[in-house]
Every structure is written in structure tokens, then in C-alpha cells.
Amino acid sequence: MRWMWIxxxxxxxxxxxxxxxxxxxxxxxxxxxHFEPVVTDDGRIVRPAMPIMPASxxxxxxxxxGGILVGHAEEFREKVxxxxxSRAELSRxxxxxxxxxxxxxxxxxSHAGAGVSGTVELxxxxxxxxxxxxxxxxxxxxxxxxxxxxxxxxxxxxxEGFRTLLRxxxxxx
Amino acid sequence: xxREEIFEKVKGVLVEALAVDDDEVTPDATxxxxxxxxSIDMLDIGFQLEQAFGFKIEQGEMFPEGVTSDPExxxxxxxxxxxxxxxxxxxxxxxxxxxxADPRLExxxxxxxxxxxxxxxxxxLKAS
Numbered sequence: 001m002r003w004m005w006i007x008x009x010x011x012x013x014x015x016x017x018x019x020x021x022x023x024x025x026x027x028x029x030x031x032x033x034h035f036e037p038v039v040t041d042d043g044r045i046v047r048p049a050m051p052i053m054p055a056s057x058x059x060x061x062x063x064x065x066g067g068i069l070v071g072h073a074e075e076f077r078e079k080v081x082x083x084x085x086s087r088a089e090l091s092r093x094x095x096x097x098x099x100x101x102x103x104x105x106x107x108x109x110s111h112a113g114a115g116v117s118g119t120v121e122l123x124x125x126x127x128x129x130x131x132x133x134x135x136x137x138x139x140x141x142x143x144x145x146x147x148x149x150x151x152x153x154x155x156x157x158x159x160e161g162f163r164t165l166l167r168x169x170x171x172x173x
Numbered sequence: 174x175x176r177e178e179i180f181e182k183v184k185g186v187l188v189e190a191l192a193v194d195d196d197e198v199t200p201d202a203t204x205x206x207x208x209x210x211x212s213i214d215m216l217d218i219g220f221q222l223e224q225a226f227g228f229k230i231e232q233g234e235m236f237p238e239g240v241t242s243d244p245e246x247x248x249x250x251x252x253x254x255x256x257x258x259x260x261x262x263x264x265x266x267x268x269x270x271x272x273x274a275d276p277r278l279e280x281x282x283x284x285x286x287x288x289x290x291x292x293x294x295x296x297x298l299k300a301s
Contacts, residue, residue: 083213086190108220112232115220138217144232 004161005061006102009068009169017105018069022061024053026096036093053094058120059085062135066104066116068166070139071158073109079142079157083113090120090133099123113140174298180291186221187287190214200288204236208287218290228297235293236285237263241278252276260284266293 011019024031031051038047063082071080094100101121108115120133142151166172184198191208204210210218219230232238237260240246246256252272260269267289272280 084217086217108223110216110219110232113216115217138213138220140213140216 003060004064004165005057006064006165009065009165009171012069012072012171015069015073015106015109017103018065018072020061020065020068020102020104022100022102024094024096024098024100026051030054030057031096051096053100055088055090058090058094058100058133059088059135061100062102062104062118062120063137064162065102066114066118066137067139067157068162068171069104069106070109070114070116072171073106073114074141076155076158078144079151079155080114080139081142081157082137083140084138086115086136086138088133088135092122092132094122094132097125099129101129111141112144113138115139176291176295179294179298180287182225183222183287183291183294186218186225187290190217190221198287200286200291202287203283204285204287204290205282222294226294226298228301230297233263235290236267241281247278250278252278252281264289266290266296 006020006022009018009020011017031053034052034054035049036052037045037049039045063085067080067082071078099122101123103119103121104116105118106114107117116137116139118133118135118137119131120135121129122132123129142157163172180200184195187193187198187204187208188195191210191214193208197208202208204218215236219235222228222235223230240252240256240260243256246253246259252260253276257269257273257276260267260272267284268286269284272284
């Protein structure tokens with residue numbers, strides 16, 4: 001089972017936009033390995049260490065949201081892989097109990113791949129969601145690579161983990 | 174659109190896509206060797222040029238693909254006359270003089286300069 005970093009797709013406009021949510025839970029093991037304090041330049045601790053979701057996994061969540069959007073555009077026939085993180089800016093940390101909302105939009109699309117622009121929102125349990133990040137990603141259709149390298153016919157990108165998510169989100173039967 | 178304006182927009186795209194400094198993007202700088210582009214960056218550069226100039230770019234249009242792996246185009250580590258003819262036909266924006274003088278395979282990556290990319294854009298704008 002591959003790591004899934006989104007819990008559900010809540011909106012899908014084919015070839016345009018996909019919205020997915022991720023609930024950050026203290027039951028997730030990675031949080032117990034990632035405690036970060038906030039320290040000023042002169043070494044003063046302004047917030048003690050607490051479990052936070054690593055920024056790299058937030059980017060992965062956006063990549064999964066964007067990857068599904070790009071894959072859906074060609075009915076999951078293409079092997080869609082993340083080729084480049086063009087930009088990633090996150091302004092605050094995600095802690096247990098919050099919900100992340102990823103909105104991925106296709107900016108460019110060709111038979112070789114797609115450019116996706118993403119917005120990350122964070123909602124605390126009793127607060128309005130706020131935008132905490134902008135992430136721009138480039139996806140490649142693996143079988144259309146410039147080097148002409150051939151890969152197995154089986155679509156190993158959209159495997160069982162993704163298919164389960166797509167089923168529970170009502171995107172596929 | 175004037176050549177200077179095209180060049181400045183192309184420069185902006187390359188600075189953004191390749192995370193290079195403004196002053197590195199000179200007309201003679203080569204996209205792959207001097208600016209460090211990898212093959213996947215061509216997709217990114219293509220998308221950004223499409224957005225900046227409002228035209229559509231087909232795969233392999235900026236820089237022909239498959240030259241180096243085609244035995245008709247490359248023999249004994251050198252680009253053949255057929256390979257040069259294909260490049261002349263499919264990439265009229267690229268100055269091939271240096272490759273014609275020294276057709277060694279490793280020189281292929283040197284022919285794609287910032288100036289060639291600006292000429293590619295200029296030709297596309299004229300044709301549209």
C-alpha cells in the first residue's frame with residue numbers, strides 16, 4: 001500500500017480543477033518523528049517543539065491531488081509522475097487536528113505532461129480556513145519522455161492505493 | 174513584437190524555469206550546458222513560453238527529439254549529413270554552423286542557445 005497523503009477528493013472539474021482534503025491526525029506516525037520548535041535568530045525559543053506535518057508531505061499531498069487531476073484528464077491511461085516542484089511557499093505549520101485543503105488547477109496541458117498550480121488552505125477545528133501555501137508543479141506523462149525510454153505497459157502510478165481513494169471519493173466505481 | 178522585447182520575455186521564462194540569474198541568460202548561453210537545463214525543463218519552458226506569448230508548441234518543435242538515438246542521424250559518434258539535414262529542416266531557428274564544422278555528438282547540446290530560442294519565438298509570432 002503506498003502512502004496516501006489525501007483523504008478524499010471533494011470536487012473535480014475534469015481537466016480544470018480538483019479539490020482534496022487531508023485531516024492531520026496525531027495517530028499518524030510521522031508526526032511523532034517530526035517535532036519542531038520555533039527559534040529566533042539569536043536562539044530564543046518562542047514556541048516549544050510540537051508535532052507538525054513536514055512541509056515535504058504537504059507538497060506530496062498537493063502532488064497527489066494534482067496527479068489525480070492530470071491522470072483523470074486522460075482517463076488514467078497515462079503514467080503521470082511528478083517531474084518538478086517549480087515553486088513551494090508555505091507560511092505556517094500544520095498541527096494535529098487541523099484539516100488541509102488542496103486545490104489543484106491545470107495551467108498547461110499537452111500530451112507530454114501538465115503544469116499545475118496549487119493552493120493550500122488550513123482549517124483549524126473552530127476557525128475559518130486560511131490560505132497557507134502556493135505550490136506549482138510540473139507533471140510528466142512517463143511514456144512520452146524525450147529520451148524515448150520504454151516502461152512497463154501496466155499503469156503502476158495509479159495503483160490500488162489511488163483506486164481506493166478514487167472509489168471512496170465517488171470518482172470511479 | 175520587437176526582438177529586444179521577445180528576448181527579455183524569453184529571459185524571464187528561463188530565469189523562472191531554470192532558477193538562474195538574469196545575467197547568466199546571455200544570447201550565446203547554451204540552454205543545456207550553460208544554463209543547466211534537463212530534458213524535463215523543456216516541458217516547463219514550453220508551457221511558460223505558451224503562456225507568455227499565447228501560442229501552442231508541439232513536442233520536439235523547440236528542439237528536435239530522437240536525433241542522438243537514431244542510427245541514421247548519428248554514426249561513429251558524429252551527426253551524419255542526414256542528421257544535419259533533418260536539423261536544418263525541423264529547427265530553422267538553430268544556427269548549425271558550429272555543428273557542421275564539428276559534428277561530434279557531444280556538440281549537439283551546444284547548438285541550442287538562448288538566441289536560438291528567441292528566434293524560435295520570433296518565427297512562431299511571425300507565422301501566427
